[in-house]
Amino acid sequence: MRIIGIDPGLTRCGIGIVTAGAGRRVEFQHVEVLGSPAGAPLPARLHQLGSSIRRLLDGERPDGIALERVFAQQNVASVMGVAQISGVVMYLAEERGIPVAMYTPNEVKSQVTGYGSADKAQVTTMVTRLLGLAAPPKPADAADALALAITHAWHLGRGGSADRQRAAAAPGETPAQRAWREAEAKVGRRRSGPRG
Amino acid sequence: MRIIGIDPGLTRCGIGIVTAGAGRRVEFQHVEVLGSPAGAPLPARLHQLGSSIRRLLDGERPDGIALERVFAQQNVASVMGVAQISGVVMYLAEERGIPVAMYTPNEVKSQVTGYGSADKAQVTTMVTRLLGLAAPPKPADAADALALAITHAWHLGRGGSADRQRAAAAPGETPAQRAWREAEAKVGRRRSGPRG
Numbered sequence: 001m002r003i004i005g006i007d008p009g010l011t012r013c014g015i016g017i018v019t020a021g022a023g024r025r026v027e028f029q030h031v032e033v034l035g036s037p038a039g040a041p042l043p044a045r046l047h048q049l050g051s052s053i054r055r056l057l058d059g060e061r062p063d064g065i066a067l068e069r070v071f072a073q074q075n076v077a078s079v080m081g082v083a084q085i086s087g088v089v090m091y092l093a094e095e096r097g098i099p100v101a102m103y104t105p106n107e108v109k110s111q112v113t114g115y116g117s118a119d120k121a122q123v124t125t126m127v128t129r130l131l132g133l134a135a136p137p138k139p140a141d142a143a144d145a146l147a148l149a150i151t152h153a154w155h156l157g158r159g160g161s162a163d164r165q166r167a168a169a170a171p172g173e174t175p176a177q178r179a180w181r182e183a184e185a186k187v188g189r190r191r192s193g194p195r196g
Numbered sequence: 197m198r199i200i201g202i203d204p205g206l207t208r209c210g211i212g213i214v215t216a217g218a219g220r221r222v223e224f225q226h227v228e229v230l231g232s233p234a235g236a237p238l239p240a241r242l243h244q245l246g247s248s249i250r251r252l253l254d255g256e257r258p259d260g261i262a263l264e265r266v267f268a269q270q271n272v273a274s275v276m277g278v279a280q281i282s283g284v285v286m287y288l289a290e291e292r293g294i295p296v297a298m299y300t301p302n303e304v305k306s307q308v309t310g311y312g313s314a315d316k317a318q319v320t321t322m323v324t325r326l327l328g329l330a331a332p333p334k335p336a337d338a339a340d341a342l343a344l345a346i347t348h349a350w351h352l353g354r355g356g357s358a359d360r361q362r363a364a365a366a367p368g369e370t371p372a373q374r375a376w377r378e379a380e381a382k383v384g385r386r387r388s389g390p391r392g
Contacts, residue, residue, distance in 0.1 A: 041296075042286060042296075042298075043286035043287070043289055043290040043296045044290055046283055046286045046287045046290065047286070047287050047290035047291055050287045051291075070276070071276070079276075079279075080266070080267070080275075080279050083275075083276050083279035083280050083283065084279050084280065084282060084283030084286065085283060086280060086283070087242055087279065087280030087281060087282070087283035087284045088283045088284055088287045090238060090239035090242045090243070090280065091239070091242045091243050091246045091284045091287070093239055094239040094240055094242065094243035095243055095247075100237075100238075100239045102238075
């Protein structure tokens with residue numbers, strides 16, 4: 001199972017690719033951050049990013065895409081651009097028959113770090129450990145994209161549907177806490193768990 | 197000059213096509229309202245609408261597209277879907293080298309009816325008269341799409357750039373009022389002007 005995580009944005013669009021193995025095993029494949037010039041016209045920016053994503057989908061032929069779900073409430077200044085490039089990603093994915101799963105930032109944090117209010121540094125730390133990377137992926141958009149891909153890989157590993165569209169309103173804490181403990185055990189975490 | 201106006205939306209996406217003649221002359225070509233089923237997954241909806249728009253662009257080969265500019269502030273419930281399909285429209289347009297112009301609803305109302313706070317019925321009435329239609333285009337999304345196309349045709353007729361991206365923060369009332377008077381004169385309007 002080859003999963004592409006996409007943290008959408010016009011200025012920085014994180015792309016992370018992992019393969020999902022048995023159980024909760026995930027293997028790093030690729031990470032990059034696409035961008036488009038802030039001063040360029042919007043259609044040109046969307047086309048530049050969209051063309052890169054199209055080539056990526058055609059080259060990688062992923063089994064699924066995990067895309068960050070945005071809400072109109074958050075980051076009003078950038079949310080329109082995020083929604084616009086997300087629309088392009090979904091259009092291109094559907095055109096290729098690649099299922100798209102959407103996760104809120106809190107769901108991703110909850111899965112990868114064990115609790116939904118983790119900060120960016122904690123997400124980066126856990127992604128680095130879970131994938132056994134030599135150095136933390138930077139910028140945060142890169143780590144976020146990998147975290148999305150890991151979240152979806154685990155979702156599929158639990159028998160979740162590939163075209164999962166709707167996030168649970170309040171995901172239970174138990175699976176997240178289990179994920180945390182399993183991740184802890186796997187990566188040999190040294191500091192204490194979330195919130196003590 | 198062949199202009200496509202697009203009033204973007206997932207449930208109803210208005211499409212209006214006009215040709216721009218000399219001065220302020222505009223001629224009706226086509227109007228339709230695309231839609232996608234509300235219960236379908238978002239990627240499928242975006243792909244269904246995007247595919248129709250792609251075929252339209254390839255078939256009509258317009259000189260320009262006028263797209264409604266949305267803000268995160270307005271209609272929070274539907275604004276994300278509007279932004280997503282707008283992103284797809286811009287991606288497809290840029291891929292074909294077709295310039296996209298964006299107008300706020302107030303700019304369109306101001307141009308077509310003479311004042312920015314006109315209601316939907318007034319926009320429909322003026323579009324019907326300006327294009328000499330036998331019956332008012334319905335639903336409102338159809339009239340709005342034609343109003344967008346007319347607005348852009350007039351903008352180009354005044355020597356405006358085809359890839360106009362940014363709306364003036366507060367468009368002057370004088371050109372709008374002039375547009376109103378000219379439209380009045382042209383269509384032989386019988387009732388009184390805006391706000392008496």
